Amino acid sequence: MTGIRTPEQELARFRNRLAVAGVVAVVCFALLAARFFYLQVVRYDYYSTRAEDNRISLVPVVPNRGLIMDRNGTVLARNYSAYTLEITPSKVADLDATIEALSKLVDIQPKDRRRLKKLMDESKSFESLPIRNRLSDEEVARFIAQRYRFPGVELKARLFRDYPMGNLGAHLVGYIGRINDRDLERIEENEDSANYRGTDHIGKAGLEKSYERELHGTTGFEEVEVDSGGRAVRALRRTNATPGNNLILTIDLKLQEVVEKAFGNRRGALVAIEPGSGGILALVSVPTFDPNLFVDGIGAQDWDELNNSPDHPLVNRALNGAYPPGSTFKPFLALAALMSGKRTPGQAIADPGFYDFGGHHFRDDKPGGHGMVDMYRSIVQSCDTYYYRLANDMGIDLIASLMGQFGFGSRTGIDIEGESSGVLPSPEWKRKRFKRPEQQKWFGGETISIGIGQGYNAYTPLQLAHATATLAAGGVMYKPHLVKYIESAKDGSRQVIEPQPVKTIPIKPEHLETIRRAMVGVNKEGTGARAFAGAPYLSAGKTGTAQVFSLKGGKYSAKINERLRDHALFIAFAPADKPTIALAVLVENGGFGAQSAAPIARAVMDYYLLGKLPAGMAAEDPGAEAPTGDGGGD
Template sequence: MAKQRQTIRDFSAESNLFLRRCLFAVFFCLLLIFVILSNLFSLQIDQFEDYKIRADGNRIKVVPVAPNRGIIYDRNGTIIAENKPVFNLEISIEEVPNLDTTLAALKKLLQLSDTDIARFERNRKRQRRFQPVTLKSNMSEERVAIFSAHQHLFDGVSVEASLSRFYPYGSALTHVLGYVSKINERDLNLIASWGAQSNYAATKNIGKQGIERYYEERLHGKVGYAKLEVDSKGRTLRVLEENAPIAGEDLVLNIDIELQLYVQSQLLERRGSVVVSDPRDGGVLAMYSNPSYDPNLFVNGISQKDYSTLIQNPDRPLLNRAVQGQYPPASLIKPHLALLGLEYQVVTAKTKIQDKGFYQLKDVEHIWRDWLRRGHGIVDIKRSIEVSCDTFFYEMAYKLGIDNIYEYMSQFGFGEYTNIDLLEESDGNMPSRGWKRAKFNQPWYIGDTISVGIGQGYWTATPVQLLDSINTIINDGQRFRPQLLRAIKQDNIDIPETLNEATPVQVLSPENWALVKQAMQDTVRLPHGTAHKAFRNATYSSSGKTGTAQLFSVGQDENVDDLIIADYLKDNAMYLGYAPSDAPQISVIVALENAGGGGSNAAPISRSVMDYWLGEKYARQ
């Protein structure tokens, strides 16, 4: 075998190859260093602000802070709506690993009910994203302690302290104050229409009824914000910066809480309402509708059982009868119609008629009865008010006609809102030819006008409208509309609210005011007056008018005294009055449903209220 020849190595070629490889490696390393440096430059300089914000977003949480709701006071400085500290169990859903498991564990640990869980699910659907959802409101100290001992087991769950609305006088002021409750979809749409979404970022409750609803934007205040440093689990480590919220305005109402409680005590089990005002400025001193309910039930979410009890109650406690109850005004409007008759010279102070107990038009078989079957004998306009003679007003209404009645009574505010500071108000109905044609597609008949002459037929009014109308008579046509808000409290100083005035009622003969007011005083003062018995031996002078509103028609040949009448068809008892007669300080409307005669049922309550206001209360002060 031949011996193989050894190849001679080319050191120059190998050296060149090695050099090229080294250069490539160095270039590659330099390129990597350049890329790294470029990325570092981009991250630390070019995109510094962006990544700083992201980093802070993981470390710092900006949360909205709800403002404290304004306090509500009565006219004497007594708190009637306040904020109480409470503890709520809240869940930040995006921080919870397994929501179903967490809810099950919390339910067992804190003995939560199925209602609590169901309410949480409803709130969760309505709540804005990334906002905590309340699982349990108003937790007891025991439950707070139990959860605190186990909080480390529940990521995203915390107990938060907050202020909750509280109404110390409960059902006594429900229909005045209303209540606050959880924000729902309709409320969110309303807030959006105000352009105030950001201002409600941390707010869970909103005014739903009464003063709370009417003055929501003033009571709510302005939202604040806080920057919090948090750990990896979202728990707050410290507060970095705080922009404090601005509390809502504190309101002072015209309501006198002692008078309000007294009025409540007078109604007892009767269905109806009482409204008391100062006729000198229209300020509402008391407004109570019976039956009522406790508004605190709604603040943290009313249970289905409690709500069903309220809406199924045949006495309708949710209805504010003072501003929503629409009743035939009956004889309460006879003083107003007397003014109209005098103004249009259909009657004079000397006009007299023979009341035989009924009224009948020539060639018409139908008769319209007086409430006193034997009649009142010879009466003039003044006595017809004092004894509440229907026949006189049948005749006067016939002569006036519905067009004149409609035009003049509209000046007193009948058929329109009084603009009292409650959104729940009804406007009642002041009938006219046009209204009947639009409503029933029927013409207006003479009989319709005659019924309107005693406040019956299609005419309906709310108690607050009737009180507004009597205040207009007291002030000789000047109109101070009913008003609940008295002032705004700032730094313990009450800044008065502007009065709610309307266009005055003009009369051609000012002495007509005096005649009508004298007749109302004699209704109380003289023995034959329909309110004399109720006000006998009063230590002050007063004026008023009784009313008994009939709720069904009696046949021409029937005697109402012989009929068996269902409770819900019995007459409404009403009284409208003021005192003292020469310098009125108080005006009162009492409206009782299905209670019977106004003089025997409503007037005594008015007497008690006036006695309290003009006697007992001021004697104590």
């Protein structure tokens, strides 16, 4: 039988429960108060900053990219503003359906879709990627009216890079392209990530890449107040971006155009230099390409055409192409012979039309030979036999040592990336080049071929022009450069790129005069006389023909495949007494230097010295029948 509870017992139990509940409530409120204290006092700074960050967004202000102009102010690279339609893939539920719907408002081509897919493969899903660039005003209006239907799609005003000269000077100017993973790594290595926030493009080639830091500028920032949905409410504070600096080049764009037109449809390169400063007047590589194709991401068809073309238009032949110099090597070897005492100007040899070495006949380009040949005639008439014998007398070590002083086999240090070092042959080079012991041995017959600019000799047109400019400057070698001065975007002040003398080669004036006189003779009475007939100025030059395919004693004729024909070369400087321009010309598979390369040099000299524009230069057929030796005729 259960006991009956009295009112006093019930009251006590109630009070006990109330006390427990009160304690629990006090503890809970204490915990809540402690939490409030922790959040509001202890962690105030942290959460205040977080709240402010949520309220205020930092938006990067992308700087205007600097301009690139030639020495006369002609613009080669500029910017313009246009609208672009962009998609953030992570914010779009059905990308294909969205693009299909957009295509009814904006013209979206298959190439635009392919480019977007490529960009998605290279980018992060939360990045905004362009589906269409350069929208018309009508397209902009149509999209704005329907914008609510497309979450994750936005319209942005962006600056676009434009190359108004198109193909002209493309290899030296280069181009920009979208930033990829490799570019990001480079930016991070340079600790420049903050300066590239909001930037989508970066220099990829040419001056655009070499002078990226100067051209890019400094990114600014804008503090924008946003609502809970992330929409901008008002601008609070702005730090303006600093535009990139402008590049003013040493290049004369009109001269560049004269050269490119003179080449016509032929392949090759030309480099023209101011001997007294190292400033590049023209740097031509043909065929060329349109850099505008690369700005927004080149299409697959355009890329295939450029990349798979047998003419290799993307290769900068002036810097990257390494070719045998042929007989343009002879004036430098003759000067080296004078410097070393291996020859005197009047020392002559009898040329029977060949040079016998170890039972092998190294043939001269002229059957029957040139008779008695001294140094002057050896250059004017381009006598191979003279240089076969000279190379054997000097030996490969002395040749390599003295020719290296003129920069052969070394990079010039020009202010643009991608330069090849070429090959200045020597026994040491051969030991490093080949793996098998039997391949590493240097043979005497190889030295003979080196004497006429054949064999392992391989130099870039830039190196050949650089050496010619050094010769024209009396042995003073200047570092070649393309930028004349850098113009500040802030105040218009100019940082002049001063000429940088690299070294002075110790050459006796009388030795220089011997070579100069002989090179003048080339254009007056020798192999270059036809091209320079009637010129009102005195010029010095040397023709060259570099063998591509051995005819093994056969005759050179038009039946030879065009790609197997000899390369045509020519070096020159003018006026001969006080040179203001020095150059090297290469015409790939052009045949003979006097026939294909020298007329291009004449057109350059006529324009630069006289302001005379060529009426038009028809490419001569280099396949006309003519004799050839181990080095080919000039």
